[in-house]
Amino acid sequence: xxxxxxxxxxGTGKTTVAVGMAQAIGFCQFLDYDVEAPNASFxxxxxxxxxxxxxxxxxxxxxxxxxxxxxxxxxxHYNAVAFVKGEVVFFPDLCHGCGxxxxxxxxxxxxxxxxxxxxISKGTAKPGINFLMGNLIPGSxxxxxxxxxxxxxxxxxxxVIIDSPPGTSCPMVTTVRNSDYCILVTEPTPFGxxxxxxxxxxxxxxxxxxxxxxxxxxxxxxCVEEFCSSKNIIILDxxxxxxxxxxAYSRGMTIVECQDQWKNRFLSVIKEIEKETG
Amino acid sequence: MKVAISSNGESLxxxxxxxxxxxxxxxxYNTDGDTYESISNTSRQxxxxxxxxxxxxxxxxGVEAVITTNIGPNAYRVLEAARIKVxxxxxxxxxxxxxxxxxxxxxxxxxxNVGEKFxxxxxxxxxxxx
Numbered sequence: 179x180x181x182x183x184x185x186x187x188x189g190t191g192k193t194t195v196a197v198g199m200a201q202a203i204g205f206c207q208f209l210d211y212d213v214e215a216p217n218a219s220f221x222x223x224x225x226x227x228x229x230x231x232x233x234x235x236x237x238x239x240x241x242x243x244x245x246x247x248x249x250x251x252x253x254x255h256y257n258a259v260a261f262v263k264g265e266v267v268f269f270p271d272l273c274h275g276c277g278x279x280x281x282x283x284x285x286x287x288x289x290x291x292x293x294x295x296x297x298i299s300k301g302t303a304k305p306g307i308n309f310l311m312g313n314l315i316p317g318s319x320x321x322x323x324x325x326x327x328x329x330x331x332x333x334x335x336x337x338v339i340i341d342s343p344p345g346t347s348c349p350m351v352t353t354v355r356n357s358d359y360c361i362l363v364t365e366p367t368p369f370g371x372x373x374x375x376x377x378x379x380x381x382x383x384x385x386x387x388x389x390x391x392x393x394x395x396x397x398x399x400x401c402v403e404e405f406c407s408s409k410n411i412i413i414l415d416x417x418x419x420x421x422x423x424x425x426a427y428s429r430g431m432t433i434v435e436c437q438d439q440w441k442n443r444f445l446s447v448i449k450e451i452e453k454e455t456g
Numbered sequence: 457m458k459v460a461i462s463s464n465g466e467s468l469x470x471x472x473x474x475x476x477x478x479x480x481x482x483x484x485y486n487t488d489g490d491t492y493e494s495i496s497n498t499s500r501q502x503x504x505x506x507x508x509x510x511x512x513x514x515x516x517x518g519v520e521a522v523i524t525t526n527i528g529p530n531a532y533r534v535l536e537a538a539r540i541k542v543x544x545x546x547x548x549x550x551x552x553x554x555x556x557x558x559x560x561x562x563x564x565x566x567x568x569n570v571g572e573k574f575x576x577x578x579x580x581x582x583x584x585x586x
Binding site: 257258263267272 | 499502503504505506508509511512515516530533534537538539
């Protein structure tokens with residue numbers, strides 16, 4: 179079973195829940211899909227055995243040929259290519275690497291090269307976690323290219339925990355779309371609720387079963403619980419607003435390492451999810 | 457000489473649209489004979505690269521100068537490649553801009569004056585890249 183851990187709002191406790199859950203399960207696969215700011219390795223402290231580079235294909239234009247590149251410009255849906263007064267102007271940041279300009283452009287004058295956009299680190303973490311982490315090169319926009327590559331390494335024979343990037347745009351959608359269940363972590367504040375509502379809409383649209391874990395329970399108000407009850411959304415657990423958990427987190431300790439009870443509580447959450455997904 | 461002005465409407469009385477790439481229309485004014493035509497900006501709803509496409513369309517019309525308020529880096533690069541002069545920071549009506557242009561009261565711009573995605577407005581400039 180593949181369980182993704184997501185949230186609309188950033189900093190609500192996705193990683194707290196994801197790494198805690200992975201340690202509670204013990205033997206599982208863990209993937210950090212927050213490739214723009216991966217941080218699960220601070221807590222799971224994996225030993226990395228292999229770092230693979232991820233590249234995308236990007237066109238380059240042989241300008242000296244004096245060829246007419248107007249068809250490349252017409253074809254590009256993302257406006258990454260312009261052709262004005264015999265000169266081609268290319269915008270790598272807008273290019274999605276589809277290769278269309280190579281196909282429609284003047285033969286031999288549009289070539290492709292590999293451009294490295296990031297890495298995938300693979301290793302193991304205690305007790306028996308098969309650990310993968312994506313890392314995007316700063317300044318690159320190819321988040322999805324790295325996540326798609328990571329999809330190929332998902333082991334469907336074991337329990338898989340995926341830590342999602344925050345938000346509800348493409349990087350989050352790519353993360354949750356292949357999961358069997360999504361845990362939405364939120365905080366009980368109007369801000370948390372606002373972003374939770376957006377996440378719920380995304381998951382309902384994608385038809386992915388989900389439940390909520392409330393983090394920092396005790397702050398804010400009861401708006402999140404009222405929302406969940408009115409929408410028939412299951413609240414899987416609540417993590418109290420406890421200074422000891424925050425202190426441990428700031429030292430790179432997981433909630434399971436900080437307080438014993440969380441191992442069983444997360445295992446109960448897994449049982450609940452298994453029940454929910456049948 | 458043809459000059460393109462980013463415009464909120466299709467007539468000379470229209471006001472200048474402050475966003476070059478996401479302008480509603482462009483008035484293409486020909487100072488030889490004082491005639492003009494308006495073209496609708498078909499790329500203004502593009503998720504990205506609207507200014508690039510607009511700059512290319514304008515270049516294809518044989519325009520030699522652009523008058524607008526704000527112009528971003530990508531559109532600027534295309535206009536530069538097309539050797540089109542850019543007069544940015546201009547506001548008011550299209551008509552007044554044309555008059556001032558004919559009097560030679562503008563200075564050309566040597567760099568873009570706003571960042572990428574400026575024309576998309578607050579809150580709309582993120583997450584649309586993929």
